Amino acid sequence: MGSPSTALPERPDRYVFQADPGADPRADPDRFRAAVRDWLADALAGEFSGLRGAGGPGREHEAFDERLAWDRHLAEAGWTCLGWPVEHGGAGAPLAHQVIFHEEYARADAPARVNHFGEELLGPTLIAFGTPAQQQRFLPGIVAVRELWCQGYSEPGAGSDLAAVRTRATLDGEAWVIDGQKVWTSLAHVAHWCFLLARTDPDQQRHRGLSYLLVPMHQPGVEVRPIRQLTGTAEFNEVFFTGARTDADLVVGAVGDGWRVALGTLAMERGVATLGQQVGFRRELDALVGLARRTGALADPVLRDKLVRARIGLEVMQAHARRTLGSDAPGVASVSKLVWAAWHRGLGELAMEVLGAGSLVAQGEPYDLDRWQRLFLFSRADTIYGGSDEVQRTILAERVLGLPRPVRP
Structure with missing residues (x-):
């Protein structure tokens, strides 16, 4: 269900980790910091100059299309998914270099990213718990910022108590059928996919019997309603699933093991x-x-x-x-x-x-x-x-x- 992503994009030859064949830039954090700072200064001086400081919590409505274009520009330059393993489309950057990038990105007042849920949460979860088929299908779209994701955890009766979720998923042949409601779902109105917790075994209670599913948002049976906040904006949403469907193989981890996978995602957050x-x-x-x-x-x-x-x-x-x-x-x-x-x-x-x-x-x-x-x-x-x-x-x-x-x- 949903079109699979294409192959992993190649990182450009000028990518900073490979810029000098005579030395390993990974061994010189100061050099890497200067490279990040210079690239951001140049990139934010041109067509994206008006995006400085745009977006972020409470302001996700600001220049969303332009920020999406910015994220894709980052991807083309090789700056997305720095910490992912190379075999999964990342740069394999050491932890110190990932920290440097995030620090310099913030110091440059660069716009808030729109691909957070894919790059920081779902991608690492798929690398840790997903099947090779799931990784091949979804990771390229995250690296290239072709597919955006949202997180379907909280519910009206289970906002902070995730083990009490009541959204249910029933296997019907080659697909899961999902019924239930999620709430406070950030950016659901612009997401292509949702990773969510659903109860697949109604005879189990609390954290047992939950599964971690990947569900396409653009289909009949998925309704997104914005929640107007005190700030006047509406980046959070209610999402209603009424007979929504997703492929039977789009369970991350084993069926019934969703609690462990969900905790892994929360740790990565x-x-x-x-x-x-x-x-x-x-x-x-x-x-x-x-x-x-x-x-x-x-x-x-x-x-x-x-x-x-x-x-x-x-x-x-x-x-x-x-x-x-x-x-x-x-x-x-x-x-x-x-x-x-x-x-x-x-x-x-x-x-x-x-x-x-x-x-x-x-x-x-x-x-x-x-x-x-x-x-x-x-x-x-x-x-x-x-x-x-x-x-x-x-x-x-x-x-x-x-x-x-x-x-x-």
Whole structure:
């Protein structure tokens, strides 16, 4: 179901890792950093110059088609899927070089990527758990940014408790038939495919009997409804599956083993890209300090103390991220999520304090918000999406500290 992707694209001969046959650029991070910085400066000076700073959480509607063209430009230049193994279409870049790329990308204020779910989540999941046929069918489309993906995990009754999903999939000959509802599905309205959890064994409970399916979005039986947010935008969606179908072989991992595969995807969600995210956080904090200086708010000793504490918190966050990067120790991903989500939500609240009473007034009709108002409103969701704080603390309590699990009805 759905047309298979073509062969893996060849990376250009001028690709930076292969630029100098007399030396291995991988051994020189400084040289690689300079190459990334120079390429981004050139690429963002031409037809894509107007995309600096476009997109991102709460602003995914901004210049989406242009950002898609930008992502494909990155692919043509060999900058997508850097950390993937070469045999799967990646560059096989060492971890240090992946970090450098994400840091320089953020420092260049390059536009938010539209291929995150494919490149950072599904692709690595297929490499780890998928069959050779699934890898051959889907990885090329991710590398070349030909097919976009969304993630179908949360449901109205299972937002943070993924083991309680009720979307069901029933095998009908050579296809799975899917019925159910997903919610808070980012970018579902532009996605070609969805990777989702569904219950394939109704006799099992909780995490048992779940399967990880790949489902085409453009078919009868799939309805996408946008969810209007406090920011006035609608990057999240409800997705209704009513007799939607996907091929019987599009199960990642074994049937009934979807919980293990889904946890693998969630672990990959907090990889090297988070360091680039934190460079963006630093830019936001610097801009807020600049605003406080211009408006005189920095003279308030209480506000000044809060801004200093925010700076210290950011330094601690970055030190923790670097120290734990690549670690598979239990609980590392949960701690990281708790730290950055609370910090960023706090930054939104601090921005409102810096703005004072003016933060309560829209900038224009009908509901025109400035960057700080959008930050405050959207960052309220930081402690919910990607695994709520309550779920992260439960993981730490049960799996790291060994505390007894609560009795569930």
